[in-house]
Amino acid sequence: PSSGAFWSNLSSEPNAVRAAGIVAGCSAAILSLRALEEMIYGGDQFSGKGPIGRTVDMIETFLDQEKKRKVVVNDWINEYNALHKADDAEVRNTAYAKLVNAYYELATLFYEWGWGASFHFAYRMRGESFSEGIRRHEYYLSTFLGGLKPKSKVLDVGCGIGGPYRNIARFTGWDVTGITLNEYQVQRGNQLAAAEGLGSQCRSVQGDFLAIPFPDSSFDGVYAIEATCHAPERQKVYREIFRVLKPGQYFACYEWCLTDKYDKNNSKHQWIKKRIEEGDGLPDIAFTGEVSKALKDVGFEVMHERDMALDPNQAKPWYLPLCPSWNPFTQRFQFNWLGLILTKYMIKMMEWAYLAPKGTSKIQVMLQAGGMGCAQGGLTGTFTPMYLLVCRKPLK
Secondary structure (H helix, E strand, C coil), X not given: CXXXXXXXXXXXXXXXXXXHHHHHHHHHHHHHHHHHHHXXXXXXXXXXXXXXXXXXXXXXXXXXXXXXXXXXXXXXXXXXXXXXXXXXXXXXXXXXXXXXXXXXXXXXXXXXXXXXXXXXXXXXXXXXCHXXXXXXXXXXXXXXXXXXXXXXXXXXXXXCCCHHHHHHHHHHCCEEEEEECCHHHHHHXXXXXXXXXXXXXXXXXXXXXXXXXXXXXXXXXXXXXXXXXXXXXXXXXXXXXXXXXXXXXXEEEEEEEXXXXXXXXXXXXXXXXXHXXXXXXXXXXXXXXXHHHHHHHCCCXXXXXXXXXXXXXXXXXXXXXXXXXXXXCCHHXXXXXXXXXXXXXXXXXXXXXXXXXXXXXXXXXXXXXXXXHHHHHHHHCCEEEEEEEEEXXXXX
């Protein structure tokens, strides 16, 4: 029978039969969509899934977090939001590890679902796709580590789920170790490395980058991509990087910074800064000059620095994916007024139906606020996520 006849006949059945029929009908619809998605996106377990498959994976992992890892999503997001209610950044600095771990425990699944495995920004040059721009941004940073040979030992500080280090390991042949504070990110990073045949070449370890769990002079090169901004004091994380880097070798990073255009007395600028801090798990945001000075204070020679957000030949700026659009087939739709409402209440309905843990909608609101803050920071030029610094540890 046709689908119309199915639903018409169902309406006359007893409630129990009707309920079972609705479940069966919905299941059939989902399976049909998944079959179509499989045809479009392919069957690769990690990189070939379309939006439906990725959404199912995200929901399953969220529910698994609550069951196996005892992560009560609603409690965690409430505690995270409470830390950000304090206007004094010192409150967040004191609770740095708790703040950052809670943020990434909650946000990682959304990041991977909507952005991919590399949790950072990149502008796009003419002819580049989003993923091509992301990889170029990573490869470009790797060129500043002094022309290291294949199998060189390199550290990725604040590695997320390892998207950058897997790309860089393939590109360079380096042996890359990533460090992250969050347990789930370690598990996911190692899972993906093994699935991509890179388990012997790169790996994630759990640790605090304010106390990196490796001996002095362990690495031939170190890099960080939009990660050390989570440190309450830049000097502390840079001192640890300086310690584990071999003398004469290089550290290169992309930093999140306020620019000289930021005016602390401007209410819009204050709103931008607060939204970025709340939506991205930051204790505070440093100015570009403060970051450069912190590197010099711990002993680094700063060889090169510039704001790559100002680079020429950009076809699309880094913040474009965060700007509102009325195209419902892009993730930018969620940033217009209607998209903000729809995504919030769609996730609330999922919570009501026990398809997502309670508190999931609060995470989405938090991340959207951070995205809007970043977009306005880019549009006003008051914020950059790609302040490039290339440093050398002196031989003596």
